[in-house]
Structure formats: C-alpha cells, structure tokens
Amino acid sequence: MLQRPRILRKNRAIRELISETILSPNDLVAPIFIIEGENKKEEIPSLPNYFRYSIDKAIEEVKILFSLGIKSILLFAKCEDHLKDILGTEATNQNGLMQRAIREIRSACPDIYIMTDVALDPYSISGHDGIVENEEILNDKTVEVLSQMALTHALSGADMVAPSDMMDGRIAAIRTKLEEAELTNVGILAYSAKYASCFYGPFRDVLNSNLSFGDKKTYQMDPRNRLEAIREVELDISEGADIVMVKPALSYLDIIREIKNRFNVPVCAYHVSGEYSMIKAASEKGWLNEKDAILETTTSIKRAGADIIITYFAKDLISLID
Numbered sequence: 001m002l003q004r005p006r007i008l009r010k011n012r013a014i015r016e017l018i019s020e021t022i023l024s025p026n027d028l029v030a031p032i033f034i035i036e037g038e039n040k041k042e043e044i045p046s047l048p049n050y051f052r053y054s055i056d057k058a059i060e061e062v063k064i065l066f067s068l069g070i071k072s073i074l075l076f077a078k079c080e081d082h083l084k085d086i087l088g089t090e091a092t093n094q095n096g097l098m099q100r101a102i103r104e105i106r107s108a109c110p111d112i113y114i115m116t117d118v119a120l121d122p123y124s125i126s127g128h129d130g131i132v133e134n135e136e137i138l139n140d141k142t143v144e145v146l147s148q149m150a151l152t153h154a155l156s157g158a159d160m161v162a163p164s165d166m167m168d169g170r171i172a173a174i175r176t177k178l179e180e181a182e183l184t185n186v187g188i189l190a191y192s193a194k195y196a197s198c199f200y201g202p203f204r205d206v207l208n209s210n211l212s213f214g215d216k217k218t219y220q221m222d223p224r225n226r227l228e229a230i231r232e233v234e235l236d237i238s239e240g241a242d243i244v245m246v247k248p249a250l251s252y253l254d255i256i257r258e259i260k261n262r263f264n265v266p267v268c269a270y271h272v273s274g275e276y277s278m279i280k281a282a283s284e285k286g287w288l289n290e291k292d293a294i295l296e297t298t299t300s301i302k303r304a305g306a307d308i309i310i311t312y313f314a315k316d317l318i319s320l321i322d
Contacts, residue, residue: 021303023321025069030314032058034077034101046202048280050312055101059108068318072113078207079122088120091149099156106157116153118163127211129165139167147173160187166194166219175240190241193229196220199248199274229255248272253304260305269301271311295320
C-alpha cells in the first residue's frame with residue numbers, strides 16, 4: 001500500500017500534532033442567570049449542576065470563571081412575577097435586576113466581557129419575546145422596546161447586547177439607538193438563525209418564561225429551512241450586527257458551516273439547555289461517558305465553524321481542554 005492514513009493516528013503525540021480543531025478557553029462564553037436577593041445560589045432542576053445566582057454570588061462565580069480563563073459571560077435576569085406585564089415594562093428599568101447586575105459585575109470584575117440578553121420573554125406575562133395584542137406578537141412595537149432595553153444595558157456597562165427575540169429590524173433599531181447615544185463601542189451579537197426548537201425546554205424553567213398561549217413559530221425559524229437562515233444572517237449584518245449566532249448548535253451544524261463559509265463575520269453557536277440536559281441525563285444513567293460527550297459535542301461545534309461557543313459546559317471544559 002502506498003497510502004496508510006493510520007500512520008498519522010499511531011499515538012497521541014502525532015494525533016495532537018496534526019489535529020485540525022483546537023478548543024480554547026477563549027472560545028467559550030458562560031451563561032449566568034441572575035435572581036433577586038442576597039447570598040443565593042439555587043440549582044436548576046432541569047439543568048443539573050447549573051445555578052441561578054443573586055448578584056453577590058454571581059460576582060463570586062464570574063471571578064472564578066475569569067481565573068480559569070473564561071473571559072466572557074452572557075447575562076440573563078429572572079424577573080419576579082409581580083413585575084411582569086403585557087408590555088414587558090420592567091425590561092427598560094434602569095434600576096432593574098439586569099441593569100444592576102451589569103453595573104455591579106462591571107465594578108467588581110472590570111476585565112470580564114459582559115454580553116446581555118435582550119428579549120421580552122422574561123418580563124412578559126405571556127412568556128413571548130414581544131408585545132402581545134389579541135394573541136399576535138407585534139413586531140414594530142416590540143422593536144421600540146428592545147432598542148430602549150439594549151440602551152439601558154449599554155448605559156449600565158455592557159460590552160455587547162445580544163437580541164434573542166427574532167423580531168424583524170431590531171438590529172438596525174438597536175444600532176441606531178446606540179449611535180444616537182454615542183455608545184459606539186458597544187457591540188451587537190445577533191441571534192440571527194434562531195430556530196423554533198424543542199431543545200429550549202429547560203431554559204424556560206430557568207427564567208420562568210413558559211408560554212401562556214401558542215408557540216414561537218411566528219418569529220423563530222422553521223427547523224426545515226436552510227436558505228432562510230442565510231437571508232436572516234445577511235439582513236442582520238447589513239443592519240449592523242458585529243457577530244451572528246446559530247441556535248441551537250448540535251442539530252444545526254450544517255447551518256453553522258454554511259454561514260461560516262458565506263460571511264466574513266465571527267460566528268457564534270449556542271449549545272443550548274436541552275443539549276446540556278440530554279448529556280447530563282444520559283451520563284447519570286450510565287449510558288455514556290459525560291466528559292467524553294462534553295468534549296466531543298463541543299469540538300463538533302467548533303469544527304463546524306463556530307468561532308464562539310456559548311455553553312453551560314464552559315467551566316467543565318476548562319479541565320477537559322487541559
């Protein structure tokens with residue numbers, strides 16, 4: 001034989017030498033869930049070994065993450081039920097939980113890169129990502145609120161806002177709002193190809209944002225579509241997005257690769273809650289090796305073309321990468 005590919009798989013040294021995909025702590029973003037109160041750390045039943053934190057405890061966790069080499073976080077706030085309404089009013093409160101968390105984390109951890117979730121579902125009694133009227137999600141009225149919400153995050157010290165709502169035109173509206181406020185250094189991470197996926201289930205328990213009616217298929221994308229994702233990404237880039245995202249990750253590796261090949265912007269992938277929980281559940285049953293599954297799935301996301309991976313396994317991956 002003239003060709004023996006196994007020569008390059010002989011031992012770990014040669015495998016490491018020619019490996020094509022390298023995971024690094026610099027690739028990872030850790031989601032952080034914030035709740036009201038002090039000295040609180042609550043495990044999330046549907047996300048085993050993942051927690052909600054009061055701001056003081058979140059600061060402790062962020063400092064640990066930074067010391068491990070994770071330089072970026074994505075903040076989510078759990079709005080208390082009595083503050084929710086149909087308009088998501090609390091989302092734009094400059095002294096709201098999210099805005100206070102940004103300020104306090106920024107003060108305590110000045111070098112951490114803070115991304116923030118921009119969407120109305122945690123603040124709306126409907127659980128939807130937009131303003132609802134007669135069970136219809138109103139696009140343009142929602143965009144007005146989202147742009148104001150993003151502005152409050154930026155004024156509080158966020159480095160990048162991450163609109164996850166999938167309303168049409170919200171990237172342009174947010175970019176305009178930031179420019180008008182002369183916040184020209186604040187970036188936009190666009191959830192550009194966010195699919196209507198069953199894998200978000202555990203996340204909705206985290207923020208108590210379960211739907212009061214219907215589903216999110218009028219604004220999140222149809223899982224059967226590929227070309228639609230390309231169009232959404234193209235629109236978001238034209239409107240001023242700095243980074244584009246595919247969500248979820250594992251069922252949409254082909255979309256990640258397609259976007260990476262077509263566009264000259266950083267591509268982010270969200271390794272979502274259902275993907276995390278499946279690995280946790282299967283490993284608890286003894287059906288697979290948890291560490292191997294974490295490393296293999298995350299590597300597949302990087303190999304598909306993701307420059308940035310948002311994952312609940314961020315802290316676990318540090319030791320696995322080492």
